[in-house]
Amino acid sequence: MEIKEQKDFVEINGEKLYFYIQRKKVKNINLKVHKDKKITVSIPMRLSIEKAKGFVKSKASWIKKQQKFYDTHIEQKENEKIENRGKVYLLGEQYEVKIFTSKRNSIEIIDKFVEIYIKEKYIDKKKYISKTYNIWLKQYATEILTAEVSKYQQQMKLYGIPMPEIEIKQMKSTWGLCMPKRNKVKFNLNLIKTPIPCIEYVVVHELSHFKHPNHSKNFYNFVSIFMPDWKDRRKRLGGEIY
Numbered sequence: 646m647e648i649k650e651q652k653d654f655v656e657i658n659g660e661k662l663y664f665y666i667q668r669k670k671v672k673n674i675n676l677k678v679h680k681d682k683k684i685t686v687s688i689p690m691r692l693s694i695e696k697a698k699g700f701v702k703s704k705a706s707w708i709k710k711q712q713k714f715y716d717t718h719i720e721q722k723e724n725e726k727i728e729n730r731g732k733v734y735l736l737g738e739q740y741e742v743k744i745f746t747s748k749r750n751s752i753e754i755i756d757k758f759v760e761i762y763i764k765e766k767y768i769d770k771k772k773y774i775s776k777t778y779n780i781w782l783k784q785y786a787t788e789i790l791t792a793e794v795s796k797y798q799q800q801m802k803l804y805g806i807p808m809p810e811i812e813i814k815q816m817k818s819t820w821g822l823c824m825p826k827r828n829k830v831k832f833n834l835n836l837i838k839t840p841i842p843c844i845e846y847v848v849v850h851e852l853s854h855f856k857h858p859n860h861s862k863n864f865y866n867f868v869s870i871f872m873p874d875w876k877d878r879r880k881r882l883g884g885e886i887y
Contacts, residue, residue: 737840
């Protein structure tokens with residue numbers, strides 16, 4: 646079902662700051678700055694527009710900071726080029742790409758470089774090299790995320806949390822998705838580009854949905870058992886643009 650939005654604005658130092666209000670069944674006001682710099686504010690069904698505007702105004706400094714961050718980082722991070730001297734991200738760190746000819750395809754991480762070895766007949770095929778890298782990236786992400794899920798599932802199994810099937814795929818609007826009835830958890834491939842503390846947060850978040858399928862107070866209390874600093878990690882994840 647499509648969520649209806651109402652456009653509004655607040656005026657700060659003579660400048661209009663536009664945002665979109667979404668009325669939802671939530672208890673608190675939730676504000677989000679999207680990577681296209683659009684601002685959305687989810688508010689309780691009966692909250693007044695004036696209170697929503699006051700909240701946005703109180704967060705104006707943070708909003709501007711987020712929008713500036715997106716301006717300076719989004720192009721660099723979203724347009725990764727798998728070519729010599731191109732830049733890619735793994736576990737929150739930037740690496741420089743080096744491409745070599747070889748008898749077989751392989752990829753290695755050495756110091757601050759991602760070294761890609763490609764069969765000589767494909768060395769000039771950019772799409773082939775990118776495909777080779779993406780296949781490797783998915784394998785790498787699967788290894789890291791499987792290890793993290795296993796680690797936290799061991800801590801949570803006394804609460805009935807199972808070891809789920811793990812799927813890694815490109816997703817546009819979420820870092821992870823839990824499907825308790827299918828005993829499965831999906832993770833966004835781009836999660837492997839974020840720092841380990843962010844990955845751990847998403848893992849604990851999704852595993853906790855096996856116990857509490859919603860985002861109730863009980864859900865976050867449960868998350869806190871295993872990750873007391875989850876709010877800081879979620880905030881850090883919110884600054885990652887992929």
